[in-house]
Amino acid sequence: METKMLSLPYAHVDYSLRALSGQAEGFGRFAIGGLHGPLYHVTTLADDGPGSLRDGCRRKEPLWVVFEVSGTIQLLSYLSVSSYKTIDGRGQRIKLTGKGIRMKECEHVIICNLEFVGGRGPDADCIQIKPKSRHIWIDRCSLRDYDDGLIDITRESTDITISRCHFSQHDKTILIGADPTHTGDRCIRVTIHHCFFNGTRQRHPRVRFGKVHLYNNYTRNWGIYAVCASVESQIYSQCNIYEAGQKKVTFKYLTEKAADREEGRSGCITSEGDLFLNGAQACLLTEASEQGMFHPSEHYPKWTMEAPSDSLKEVLELCTGWQSIPRPSVKE
Incomplete structure (x- = not known):
């Protein structure tokens, strides 16, 4: 685990275009995206063609994939x-709306610096990752206002x-x-770090079965709870900032029965090292150790983290989501 100041985050991944590949931390750290492929230039805002x-x-x-239009x-x-794609929005401002992105049985995908807003329909998810997809990295995206x-x-x-x-x-x-x-979901492993959950109502995240590492996120003014652990999930919350609004319950636990078990859990x-502000209540179950x-550290050797503080809050308010940054130079 590395600890350093984050006032200029990600300079090391933005010095050249393909330096982004392989720079993820956590469980998605092996994602290489389209590293070994040519550039594809998006020249139209049309849905297809x-x-x-x-x-x-x-x-x-x-x-x-890079964009020549905003x-x-x-x-x-x-x-x-499909597999082995980098969708790189650096240098332009691209908003996706209407529907979202779907990854099915694919691997090595990087999605960077896009905005997702206004998805409509009964199953309108912003980003769906299913089934059996792996080595995915979603970085510096702004996501809001989808129907699902x-x-x-x-x-x-x-x-x-x-x-x-x-x-x-x-x-x-x-x-x-x-x-x-879906008991096969016991294999799920996800890292969420340096994200800003800004007044969203619930699921930051909600987890079944999987292992999830949360660190240096800022979650504020949730509407029901911040983080929910359901059937057999393991959530390691480390040096996050939880700032309550009217609702104070930070951690929620839901008992459900796995299809291959006789009793619910x-x-x-x-x-x-989490910081709980404005009366945020951190209820931890004593049965967790059992x-x-x-x-x-059992799964990856290092990650970049600092103690939760006002300065971290400021960085996450400014440096999360879509960023107005130039497209890095192409150094083949």
Whole structure:
């Protein structure tokens, strides 16, 4: 574990275009995206056709997708992303609306510096990761106002990192593990760090079965709870800032019965170095140690973290979500 100041975050990944690849921390650290493929240039805001984002994402070969235009892309259906893709929004301002992104049975995908807003429909998730997708990194995206979830990670999808994202104007934020009948989701492993949950109502995240490492996130003014541990989940909450509004319950536990078990169980949460503000109540179950809890160091050797503080709050308010930064130079 490394500790350093974060006033200029991510300079080491922005010095050249492809330096981003392999720079994720946590469970998604092996994601390389389209590192070994050519550049694909998005030249139109159209939903489909030559030069569109959809055209690039459906191609089977590795691609590093960059944008030559700024503006809003109205997705008329889910945008399916195939393996070995980097969707790199640095240097432009791209908003996706209407529908969201879907990753099915794919691996090595990086999504960076995009905005997602205004997804409509009964199943309008912003980003769906299912089934059996792995090595995914979602970085510096702004996500808000979809009719369903913002990020769903289900059906044995694993080794995923969500970093420096800004979540706002939403109810069901991040769901990890969709149903207690999907016992294969015991394989799920997710890292969420340096994200800003800005007044979203619940699920920061809600977890079934999986192992989740949360660190240096700022969650404020939630509407029901901050983090929820359900059936057999293990959540390691480390040096986060939880700032309550009217609702004070930070950690919620829900008992559910896995399909292959006779008795129901909740999940467990370990809190290490977290900061609880404005009356935020941190209820930790004594049975957590009996159920067993993973430690992140068992799975990856280091991660960049600092103690929760006012300065960290300021950094996360300013440096999460879409960023107005130039596209790094291409150094092949």
